[in-house]
Amino acid sequence: MKKNNIITPSILSGFMELLPSDQLLFDKMMNTIRNSYELFGFTPIDTPVIEKAEVLLAKVGGETEKQLYRFARGKNELALRFDLTVPLARYVSQHYSDLTFPFRRYHIGKVHRGERAQKGRFREFYQCDIDIIGNGTLGLYNDAEIPSVIYFTFKSLGFENFKIRINNRKILNGFFESLDSQVTTTEILRTVDKIDKIGDIAVGNELVALGLSKNDAEKILNFLKIKGDNNAIIDALKTLPINSNLFKEGVSELSEVVKNIKSLGVPEVNFIIDLAIARGLDYYTGTVYETILTDYPGIGSVCSGGRYDNLSDSYTSNKLPGVGISIGLTRLFYQLKEAGVIKSDRLSLTDVLVVPMDKNDLHFSFEIATSLRLGGIVTEVYAENEKFSKKLSYANKKGISYVAIIGENERLSKKVTLKDMISGEQRSISPEEILVKIKKRIS
Amino acid sequence: MKKNNIITPSILSGFMELLPSDQLLFDKMMNTIRNSYELFGFTPIDTPVIEKAEVLLAKVGGETEKQLYRFARGKNELALRFDLTVPLARYVSQHYSDLTFPFRRYHIGKVHRGERAQKGRFREFYQCDIDIIGNGTLGLYNDAEIPSVIYFTFKSLGFENFKIRINNRKILNGFFESLDSQVTTTEILRTVDKIDKIGDIAVGNELVALGLSKNDAEKILNFLKIKGDNNAIIDALKTLPINSNLFKEGVSELSEVVKNIKSLGVPEVNFIIDLAIARGLDYYTGTVYETILTDYPGIGSVCSGGRYDNLSDSYTSNKLPGVGISIGLTRLFYQLKEAGVIKSDRLSLTDVLVVPMDKNDLHFSFEIATSLRLGGIVTEVYAENEKFSKKLSYANKKGISYVAIIGENERLSKKVTLKDMISGEQRSISPEEILVKIKKRIS
Numbered sequence: 001m002k003k004n005n006i007i008t009p010s011i012l013s014g015f016m017e018l019l020p021s022d023q024l025l026f027d028k029m030m031n032t033i034r035n036s037y038e039l040f041g042f043t044p045i046d047t048p049v050i051e052k053a054e055v056l057l058a059k060v061g062g063e064t065e066k067q068l069y070r071f072a073r074g075k076n077e078l079a080l081r082f083d084l085t086v087p088l089a090r091y092v093s094q095h096y097s098d099l100t101f102p103f104r105r106y107h108i109g110k111v112h113r114g115e116r117a118q119k120g121r122f123r124e125f126y127q128c129d130i131d132i133i134g135n136g137t138l139g140l141y142n143d144a145e146i147p148s149v150i151y152f153t154f155k156s157l158g159f160e161n162f163k164i165r166i167n168n169r170k171i172l173n174g175f176f177e178s179l180d181s182q183v184t185t186t187e188i189l190r191t192v193d194k195i196d197k198i199g200d201i202a203v204g205n206e207l208v209a210l211g212l213s214k215n216d217a218e219k220i221l222n223f224l225k226i227k228g229d230n231n232a233i234i235d236a237l238k239t240l241p242i243n244s245n246l247f248k249e250g251v252s253e254l255s256e257v258v259k260n261i262k263s264l265g266v267p268e269v270n271f272i273i274d275l276a277i278a279r280g281l282d283y284y285t286g287t288v289y290e291t292i293l294t295d296y297p298g299i300g301s302v303c304s305g306g307r308y309d310n311l312s313d314s315y316t317s318n319k320l321p322g323v324g325i326s327i328g329l330t331r332l333f334y335q336l337k338e339a340g341v342i343k344s345d346r347l348s349l350t351d352v353l354v355v356p357m358d359k360n361d362l363h364f365s366f367e368i369a370t371s372l373r374l375g376g377i378v379t380e381v382y383a384e385n386e387k388f389s390k391k392l393s394y395a396n397k398k399g400i401s402y403v404a405i406i407g408e409n410e411r412l413s414k415k416v417t418l419k420d421m422i423s424g425e426q427r428s429i430s431p432e433e434i435l436v437k438i439k440k441r442i443s
Numbered sequence: 444m445k446k447n448n449i450i451t452p453s454i455l456s457g458f459m460e461l462l463p464s465d466q467l468l469f470d471k472m473m474n475t476i477r478n479s480y481e482l483f484g485f486t487p488i489d490t491p492v493i494e495k496a497e498v499l500l501a502k503v504g505g506e507t508e509k510q511l512y513r514f515a516r517g518k519n520e521l522a523l524r525f526d527l528t529v530p531l532a533r534y535v536s537q538h539y540s541d542l543t544f545p546f547r548r549y550h551i552g553k554v555h556r557g558e559r560a561q562k563g564r565f566r567e568f569y570q571c572d573i574d575i576i577g578n579g580t581l582g583l584y585n586d587a588e589i590p591s592v593i594y595f596t597f598k599s600l601g602f603e604n605f606k607i608r609i610n611n612r613k614i615l616n617g618f619f620e621s622l623d624s625q626v627t628t629t630e631i632l633r634t635v636d637k638i639d640k641i642g643d644i645a646v647g648n649e650l651v652a653l654g655l656s657k658n659d660a661e662k663i664l665n666f667l668k669i670k671g672d673n674n675a676i677i678d679a680l681k682t683l684p685i686n687s688n689l690f691k692e693g694v695s696e697l698s699e700v701v702k703n704i705k706s707l708g709v710p711e712v713n714f715i716i717d718l719a720i721a722r723g724l725d726y727y728t729g730t731v732y733e734t735i736l737t738d739y740p741g742i743g744s745v746c747s748g749g750r751y752d753n754l755s756d757s758y759t760s761n762k763l764p765g766v767g768i769s770i771g772l773t774r775l776f777y778q779l780k781e782a783g784v785i786k787s788d789r790l791s792l793t794d795v796l797v798v799p800m801d802k803n804d805l806h807f808s809f810e811i812a813t814s815l816r817l818g819g820i821v822t823e824v825y826a827e828n829e830k831f832s833k834k835l836s837y838a839n840k841k842g843i844s845y846v847a848i849i850g851e852n853e854r855l856s857k858k859v860t861l862k863d864m865i866s867g868e869q870r871s872i873s874p875e876e877i878l879v880k881i882k883k884r885i886s
Contacts, residue, residue: 005501005757006756006757006758006759006760007497007498007501007757007758008758009498009532009533009534009536009537009755009758009759010495010498010537011490011491011494011495011498011533011537012491012493012494012495012519012521015491015493016491017489017490017491017534018488018489019538019541019542020486020487020488020542020548023486023487023488023489024486024487026489027487038792038821039816039819039821039822040816040821040822040823041791041792041793041821041822041823042792043463043466043467043791043792044463044466044467044470045461045463045466046460046461046466046469047454047460048454048455048458048459048460048567049492049553049555049567050455050458050512050523050555050566050567051454051455052453052454052455054450055450055452055453055454058448058450069493069514069516069521070514071512071513071514073512073557076455078455078512080493089452090452090453090454091452091460093452094452094453094454095462098462099462099463100790100837100840100841102827104823105463110492112492112493114516123493124491124492124493134827137827137828138827139826139827139828141805141824141826144809145824148813152816260805260806260809263805263806263809263810264809264812264813265809265810265813312452313449314448314449314450315449315450315451315452316449316452317449347543348484348486349481349484349485349486350484362584362703362706363703363706366587366703366706366707366708367706367708369707370591370707370708373482373483373595376482378481378482378483378484379482379483379484380483380484380547381584381588383582383584384545384577384580384581384582385580385582394543397543398543
């Protein structure tokens with residue numbers, strides 16, 4: 001232990017650390033998300049932050065592989081998980097015979113990516129994921145449940161103006177395959193995915209640069225421009241003269257999913273088909289989702305995901321199709337704070353501060369504190385050797401609404417002087433009355 | 444991405460991963476601990492899993508330093524936190540001017556130690572910590588609040604038979620200093636701390652081996668044998684002819700702390716002075732705590748901590764005394780499971796499984812599911828293309844109490860056939876009635 005050298009206390013860049021009031025707000029959001037996920041029958045799992053490197057490497061590629069935190073320990077190559085999907089794939093394969101399918105799990109946990117540091121990007125962040133994993137097959141109705149969870153979650157978080165955008169990769173893949181072109185669907189999809197960021201002219205140019213004919217590029221742009229309400233889009237898709245079974249399957253699936261989302265009570269104003277949504281990741285094979293806060297489109301998608309044919313081909317020969325979504329909570333919280341959408345509203349959890357005037361009052365103060373706590377009221381005792389004004393100032397700094405003052409009079413009369421820190425009002429009150437009064441105020 | 448090679452899905456040894464039913468039990472314990480901590484006015488903080496290595500190294504020593512997971516990334520030396528106390532010391536120093544003191548925080552999070560793998564020891568585990576940090580000074584009354592939190596927490600976890608053992612390091616240090624010996628107090632303390640494990644004869648021999656006279660070793664053993672209820676021990680200490688101010692200060696502190704613990708409503712059966720408790724860590728300077736489940740003494744201390752004069756001398760010149768405790772939840776959970784003290788009692792969170800008989804029943808099933816969820820009832824829909832018996836078996840495997848069956852009759856009558864999976868009883872019921880019935884059952 002160094003004793004005399006003082007090390008500057010600091011954390012690594014790209015890591016989020018919050019002061020208590022912001023932490024309370026962050027935790028409240030996380031709890032809201034957790035409660036929503038649980039209401040739909042998802043159960044929690046928790047996987048190690050550190051996995052065997054070979055397990056993660058089986059599923060990682062491209063940029064993410066470079067961002068992996070890897071290190072050796074003895075004979076072992078270790079790595080920190082970079083998302084919660086790969087650990088899920090490993091978990092479901094490993095515990096296959098102990099799970100009930102369809103397996104509905106949620107997972108809220110920290111993941112790590114050594115990205116280049118930049119404003120609003122984090123190297124350690126919370127993901128909040130749900131997935132439904134089938135054994136061999138998984139009914140299409142599940143694809144409608146996911147937007148229902150998104151809807152319920154964002155409503156519970158206090159949002160009114162958000163849109164869940166839905167598409168189906170089979171529609172895009174089928175359409176692109178029907179074109180007279182050598183360019184792979186993956187390449188086209190990657191380009192199309194940028195349409196929100198770079199606009200349709202730039203996308204058109206990139207498509208031509210890829211090797212598509214101008215005619216095909218225009219066909220694609222026109223296709224992406226099909227707009228209207230959900231019924232209008234479905235109708236338009238059904239009448240398009242595209243000769244691809246995959247395309248037809250996609251349209252049929254999308255049509256059914258949209259119908260079911262309505263049955264689940266999601267208002268039409270909160271979900272819309274958007275044919276431009278592809279989701280870059282290779283493994284999506286059917287329905288895909290993004291979610292936009294309509295008042296803050298700059299934040300980008302706050303909740304994304306989709307359907308995949310096979311989750312775990314790296315770890316098992318069992319076919320495990322699934323559908324799921326992820327909320328990147330750390331980034332979402334940061335963006336909402338920056339945009340002024342959310343504000344810390346509590347400085348602490350404490351309802352009542354019990355303040356003895358004197359050492360002799362400590363015994364009765366502790367009794368009062370215990371009875372309040374047993375009644376479910378968050379209570380602190382402040383008996384530091386300070387002036388009375390300093391004690392009240394502690395209550396103010398922590399945003400505590402009530403101070404229970406205990407002096408000689410109170411001790412002898414077995415009553416408490418309760419000061420309302422908001423109105424300034426002060427009254428003598430019995431311990432039983434405090435419980436009733438404050439419980440009413442809290443609820 | 445590898446496609447054809449299948450990697451065996453497994454995790455590193457020494458890491459805990461639970462199946463859903465155990466995870467529900469684990470999470471329930473964690474929530475109970477969190478709720479107890481919050482009731483006493485502790486607010487949450489969350490610090491990065493990865494810290495700058497130099498920050499952790501300033502505070503680490505001995506075995507723990509060898510166990511540190513360290514690695515380089517670019518120019519940076521990184522390390523995974525090995526406890527929540529060092530990050531707290533760093534946090535309080537770094538955010539000093541933004542915090543209100545005494546700063547009461549709780550922190551529940553994963554920490555990592557590359558220990559030698561052995562049964563019941565984990566390399567990744569949850570700690571659940573509370574600490575109260577003063578700015579310059581911190582009133583002794585806080586030392587009594589901590590056992591009150593321990594008492595409330597273990598009662599809330601469902602335990603009746605546990606004992607919080609309390610001591611004060613000043614008593615030990617003062618007593619040892621008063622001996623006619625060159626052996627350092629630290630060396631004696633380390634030996635004394637082993638008394639539960641190796642017994643008093645072995646401790647006596649070790650003390651002599653350290654260089655103490657047989658007479659002094661015997662004095663120490665006799666001192667440690669002072670037994671009785673708390674008052675008897677305090678009285679015995681007060682009459683001991685030990686010429687040390689530190690000793691007297693310790694006795695006076697312990698006496699006051701014990702009195703205050705009583706005022707806070709902790710029954711005498713649940714806390715006892717134990718003069719043998721030293722807590723190995725160098726930084727404790729006053730009150731120390733251990734907690735034993737009296738029916739399972741082999742588990743060892745399930746909640747330990749104490750008072751320290753200065754938390755953050757590695758990071759700041761501000762003097763920050765504190766008092767706190769930690770519960771090692773992962774180990775505790777493992778030990779309680781092994782001993783059969785706790786058992787998973789839920790296979791899922793789901794209250795109702797809605798089962799449509801047919802594709803045509805999906806719309807009404809979704810409507811029912813949504814209305815149940817809006818009423819706060821955890822609901823799943825099972826519409827996989829399976830036989831009816833398979834659907835009921837899904838409910839059984841997940842321990843779901845009610846199945847709401849939706850067929851043509853139900854769809855037309857706008858009623859639901861509700862099957863009680865425990866009694867087997869089945870009745871036709873309106874959606875509104877289900878809500879009332881099930882809410883009653885749940886609460």
